[in-house]
Amino acid sequence: MWxxxxxxxxMHEWLSKTFNPTLTLIIEMVIAGVAVIGLFAGLGLVLVIMERKVSAWMQIRLGPNRxxxxxxxxxxxDTVKLLVKEGLTPDGADKFLFNLAPFIAMIxxxxLMAPIAFARDFQLWDMNIGVLYVSAVSSIMVISILxxxxxxxxxxxxxxxxxxxxxxxSYELSAGLSVLAIVVLTGSLQVSDIIQSQKDGWWIFKGHIPVIIAFVTFIIAVTAETNRAPFDLAEAESELTAGFHTEYSGMKFALFFLAEYVNVFIVCAIGATLFLGGWMPFHIGNWTDFNHVMDYIPSSIWFFGKTFFLIFVIMWFRWTFPRLRIDQLLNLEWKxxxxxxxxxxxxxxxxxxxxWHF
Amino acid sequence: MSKEINHKEPSSIPPSGGWGGYIKDVYRGVKSLLVGMKRTMYYFTHHKEIITQQYPDNRETLDLPDRFKGEVVMPHDEKNEHRCTGCQACELACPNGTIKVITQSVILADGRKKKAIDKLVYHLELCTMCNLCIVACPSDAIVMAQTFEHSVFDRNELTKILNNPGSKIMEGVE
Amino acid sequence: MLNEELKTKITELLPAATFEEGGDPIAIGWLTIQVEPGDWLSLAQKLRNDNSLLFDYLFCLTCIDWKTHLTMVYHLSSTRYRHNMVVKSKLDRNKPEIESVSAIWRTADFHEREVYEMFGVNFLNHPDLRLLILPDGWEGKNPLRKDFEDAVNMIKL
Amino acid sequence: MYRQTEIINDASQNPSLGGSGETGDLIINVGPQHPATHGVLHLVITLNGETIKKVEPHLGFIHRSIEKMCESLSYRQFIYVTSRMDYLSSHINNHACALCVEKGLQVEIPPRAQVIRVLMDELTRIASHELWWGAMAMDLGAFTPFFHAFRERESINDIMEETCGARLTMNYIVPGGVMQDLHPNFQNKVKAFMQLYKRKIHEYDELVTGNIIFQNRMKNIGYLSPEDAISYGCSGPTARGSGVSCDIRKIYPYEIYDKLEFDEVLETAGDSFARYMIRIREMQQSIRIIEQLIDNIPEGDFQAKTKAVLKLPKGDFYSRVETARGELGVYIVSEGGTTPYRIKFRSPGFSNLSVLDHIARGSKLGDLVAMMGTLDLVIPDIDR
Amino acid sequence: MGASSLIVLIIAAVAFSGIAILISTFVLKASTNKQKGEPYECGIPTHGKTWIQLNVGYYLFALIFLIFDVELVFLYPWAVVAKSMGWVALIEIVIFFFILFMGFLYAHKKGALKWM
Incomplete structure (x- = not known):
């Protein structure tokens, strides 16, 4: 099957046959790098147009149509436009750090792409501490913003x-705790294990209400962690004009922008993996016929479908709710x-x- | 320096008190959010409600009401005649000095001298479309046109001469 | 309170006040009084605090340049009794000075600052008499005075 | 009596402030190029952390000296200028000026003209509040309501366009009546608008009013006591949110407002949410007024006979009307000539803005935006 | 691909950002003027220094976060084995959370969670 x-x-077999092991590794690395960059750029383009269309339709507009x-x-x-714009560095800025920040955001x-399973057995690195890795690395994001x-x-x-x-x-705590709920249920931090454990049903279905609560908490927490409205206090357009990237322009701004969208994708992918079964097709108990039909849909479509559904939910939040105030935001988390x-x-x-779960 | 800031408690929902109140707050809050999401989802799925006008594409069907105040024009009939007597009522009525009436005296066929307009200069760039000149005109020589796309590259182009070259005053208009 | 009653009451409070007849005769028929700048602050306090007057709402404060003198105009109203009154006060045009009433009606703060920059009236004891509308460092005449001419921006018709 | 607010010196005069590092006060300019100021308002904010210590408005970016300008315009001409003051209720501004001139001329306005004026006033009020509602929600970060508000506002603008010939600065009112008669479609269109409005009004609650985040952002924020509201000269919804009855249409009725049935909307809470609710409910009252009038427009002239050149008698004239923002006073001093000797516009925004410092102290930066939204500031109205 | 993928990813990120910024510097024709380098503050020259000691309540949150986050890290290994350990794990976590919660309540009572 394809x-x-x-x-x-x-590809790996063919490369191993043709070249020596070192060269194979290097070629594979180059291919992986190019693929990731392509995925990255593609995601940026798709998510931006998606956001604009979603917002337009919710706001009884047509959206971009030219x-x-x-x-x-x-x-x-827009990308072409941003590419030919000047990336200005203000005179008073700390030039080194100013230019470093978008790189950190991008890195x-x-x-965060590493442990994500895009399809069945298709993962850059199926590390045994996958979930911990994600929550550890995503913490670095705040440093780039700071x-x-x-x-x-x-x-x-x-x-x-x-x-x-x-x-x-603040929000990292509840995101971490809701992730832990799934870890407790599966007993493993490895992404592939977590997906395998959902073979006969996704956690959101077989975990009863507690897992649904964990899921909702997770979605709220990651919305806040990625600085998306209604938690976009860091940008807070009507208060701080553009927040932390006020001075960024051109490609440097675009990198922040891209990183934000890719982060949204990644947290939604994690959410889909933990709660909605990742690439695992929709299976119901022992209805074998039904499960077979579901298996015919490629696993990557399952994964991207679930992820984009969660992304849509996060966009839906953004275009419906007003922004919270900073103390309310923290109240919501801590209280x-x-x-x-x-x-x-x-x-x-x-x-x-x-x-008690299935 | 002393800073006596009249501090107000940051607002949160007035707590209903106790654990029951806590849960009630959460329930009410979540419900209000869901109601809003339902509304946006309705519009997301109902594209018929979209109200955007695709302006430059719908130029042909664009229907401006006949009273729309676009710019001042002076209608001429097929004999290249207008109704302006050069009385300068519009010039006086205009608050901005948008209209300048330049008159000349012409000699009529019977030898009498008569005042007539040479040029009626109209500065579109100064005009606020207040309609006062149209109201002031005793002979209905000027009207408002329904044009609205006035942008040009050179602002001198906005200074217009309303009477056509070689035009005359209509018979019987005093 | 009717104008007649107001009149007697104010004569009681400030015998020196003169009443202007015919000012705004047709309109709402507001009582108009003339006071000396020196009497204004004490009268204002009485107008604001007297229980039968209670002029607590200063809804308009402005100045008129009469070329020979300036006239401050205060429009007062009472939110309880719904009566209105106009107080005018003549100022010297070369050295206009009057007591600030911003401690009595807070709205006078901004309005007095506006009059200060537009007419050059100096409000004594105003807490923060600075330019409000005109740009910082504005020097020169006061725009709303009759002899003001802005050579650069004024369009002559 | 009002609560005394301490006067904190401007940082430029006091070198100990302004980022010397000791006090930790941050002085931030908000505006003139800021998304929340809706125009060219410039506020200098002294912040301590996120808490506002002082808000100081710096005005004048759009000051055109309309008062001076009007001194050189005739009584017919100056009315159009006032459309540019509070451009969202331009019709009501024109109305105030016309009323003042009519008082001086002592002309009787035909009943048809009066009804048309009131109808247009109320439509303008709704349109203004619609825009405020959308912009207010946008200030709080909800973008969607803005477009929903414009749907209703557009249909009002279409009505205006058809009858008055313009969408925003209508200049429809002349001394003695209105400039043109109503368009034949007017009644049908207004009825259609009212149907649309009634069909959509519940969405406002769903999207904004009932939203828990919105309520948290608005309630107990920006408290303004009734005494302060009066002392600061607030008017309109800003004062009525504190329970101060100040609707000129009720207290000093002009035109036919005394014959109409409508309520003066009052809330007593005095916070941002009260001011918000006032405007929402005021729109419904306006609809109520329109409903009473739309089928009962009397026949007759739409304009009283006036002389070609208007001259006001010597004296001063004052008219007060209720715009969408509050009380607009027009004070004309006439010397008996064809142009006013002095005109003063007592704009509601100017007084309402002066209260901002008072109510904003001690609250958060995010609240300032919400408060400015509920004050419904229109900058040309403040600067004039 | 294993751990080497991380190196690939870092190189890819740096290369992608670097190339994008490089392209934009080559393509554009930058104009210079003095106002361009000023910090944006709504068009008004900025008042005083930006880098001052801010009086912010954020750092308290950072401190509380630090406590909680360290606890959270302890929870990961616990979570992996919780299921197989059975009831002991549950009792442990209840005690653990109880202590944590007491600390949290203490911070709350002290007003650390109140926004400054």
Whole structure:
């Protein structure tokens, strides 16, 4: 059957036959790098046009409709525009850090790609601490925002950076706790194990209400962690004009922009993996016929479908809700989400021990 | 320096008190959010509600009401005649000095001298479309046109002479 | 309170006040009084605090340049009794000075700053008498005075 | 009596402030090029952390000296200028000026003209509040309501365009009546608009009013006591949110407002949410007024006979009307000539803005945006 | 691909960003003027220094976060084995959370979670 893993294996075999092992490794690395860059850029283009269309339809508008068929090439045109714009560095800025920040943002976003299973057996590195790795690496994102905001020598940026510092670190807790709920249920940190455990049903279905609560907490927390509205305090357009990237322009701004969207993709992919079964098709208990039909849909389509559904939900939030104020944002985390997810984790543990899940 | 800031408590939902209130708050909050999401989802799926006008594409069907105040024009009939007597009422009525009436005296066929307009200069760039000149005109010589795409590259082009070259005043208009 | 009653009441409070007849005769028929700048602050306090007057709403504060003198105009209203009154005060055009009433009606703060820059009236004891509308460092005449001419920006019709 | 607010010196005069590092006060300019100021308002904000210590408005970016300008225009001409003051309720501005001139001329306005004026006033009020609603939600970060508000506002603008010939600065009112008669389609279109409005009004609650985040952002924020509201000269929804009855249409009725049935909307909470609710409910009252009038427009002239050149008698004239933002006063001092000797526009925004510093102190930066939204500031109205 | 993929990813990220920025510097024709380098503050020259000691309440959150995050890291190994350990794990975590919660309540009572 045609699949990503099949292609990868074929290629690996052919390369091993043709070249010596070192060269094979290097060629594979180059191919992987190019593929990731392509995925990265492609995701940026797709997510931007998706966001614009979603927002337009929710706002009874048409959205971009000039470039390409139904405006689908709009984000490509925007990229070209950003490419020829001047990336200005303000005079008063800390130039080194100012230019470093977008790189950090990009590296973090890129590193998070490693443990994601895009399709059946198609993963860059199926590390045994996959979930821990994700939550560890995603913490670095805040550093790039802090650097960007601080080094800009702009008061709006500084405020935005400070806000996002408090915000991201706070929400990491409940995101981590809700991830732990799944880890408790599966007993493994490895992404492939977690997906395998959902062979006969996704966790969101077989985990009863506690897992649904964990899922909702997770979605809220990652929305906050990626600085998306209604938690976009770091940008807070109507208060801080553009928040931490006020001074960024041209390609440097575009990198932040891209990193933000890729981060949204990644957290949604993690959410899809943990709660919705990743690339695992939709299976119901022992309805073998039904499960077979589901198996015919390629695993990558399952994965991207689930991920994009979650991305849509996050966009849906953005175009519906007003923004929270900074103290309310932290109240929500410390007074509502954190206690709820702590209690929820205990309940999930009890459930796992009692084997109440399917 | 002393800073006596009249600090107000940051607002949160007035707590209903106790654990029941806590859960009630969460329930009410989530419900209100879901109601809003339902509304946006309705519009997301109902594309018929879209109200965007695709302006440059719908130029042909664009229907401006006949009272729309676009710019001042002076209608001429097929004999290249207009109704302006050069009385300067419009010039006086205009708050901005948009209209300048330049008159000349012409000698009529019977030898009498008569005042008539040489040029009626109209500065579109100064005009605020207030309609006062149209109201002031005793002989209905000028009207508002329904044009609205006025942008040009050189602002001198906005200074217009409303009467056609070689035009005359219509018979019977005093 | 009717104008007649107001009149007697104000004569009680400030015998020196003169009443202007015919000012705004047709309109709402507001009582108009003339006071000396020196009497204004004490009268204002009484107008604001007297229980039968209670002029607590200063809804308009402006100045008129009469070329020979300036006239401050205060439009007062009472939110309880719904009566209105106009107080005018003549100022010397070369050295216009009057007591600030911003401690009595807070709205006078901004309005007095506006009059200060537009007419050059100096409000004594105003907490923060600075330019509000005109750009910082504005020097020269006061725009709303009759002899003001802006050579650069004024369009002559 | 009002609560005394301490006067904090400007940082430029006090070198100990302004980022010397000791006090930790950050001085931030908000505006003139800022998404939340909706125009060219410039606020200098002294922040301590996220807490506002002081807000100082710097005005004048769009000051055109309309008062001076009007001194050289005739009584017919100056009305059009006032459309550019509070451009969102331009019709009501024109109305105020016309009323003041009519007072001086002592002309009787035909009943048809009065009804047309009131109808247009109320439509303008709804349009203004619609825009405010959308912009207010946008200030709080919800972008979608803005477009929904414009759907309704557009249909009002279409009505205006058809009858008055312009969408925003209508200049429809002349001393003595209105410039043109109503368009034949007017009644049908207004009815269609009212149907649309009633069909969509519940969406406002769903999207914004009932939203928990929105309520949290608005409630108990920017408290303005009734005494302060009066002392600061607030008017319109800003004062009525504090429970101060100040609707000129009720207290000093002009035109036919005394014959109409409508309520003066009052809320007593005095916070941002109260001011928000006032405007939402005011729109419904306007709809109510329009409903009463739309089928009962009397026949007759739409304009009283006036002389070609208007001359006001010597004296001063004052008219007060209720715009969408509050009380607009037009004060004309006449010397008996064809042009006013002095005109003063008592704009509602100017007084309402002065309260911003008072209510914003001690709250968060994000609240400032919400408060500015509820004050409904229109910058040309403030600067004039 | 294993751990080497991380190196690939870092190189890819740096290469991608670097190339993009390089292209944009080559393509554009930059104009220079003095105002360009000023910090953006709504068009008004900025007032005082930006890098001052801010009075922010954020750092308290950072401190509390630090405590909680360290606990969270401890939870990961626990979570992996929780299911196989059975009831002991549950009792452990309840005690653990109880202590943590007490600390949290203490911080709350002290007003550390109140925004400054």
């Amino acid at each position: 699949s990503f893993s099949h292609i990868a294996n074929e 470039v390409g068929p139904k405006g689908m090439l709009q984000s490509l045109a 973090v976003a890129m590193l 650097i960007a905001g601080w080094s800009s020598n702009n008061k709006y940026s500084l405020m935005g950076a400070m806000r996002s510092g408090a915000q991201i670190v 509502y989400l954190l206690p709820i997810s702590m209690i929820n984790l205990v309940v999930v543990t009890a459930m796992a021990i009692l084997k």
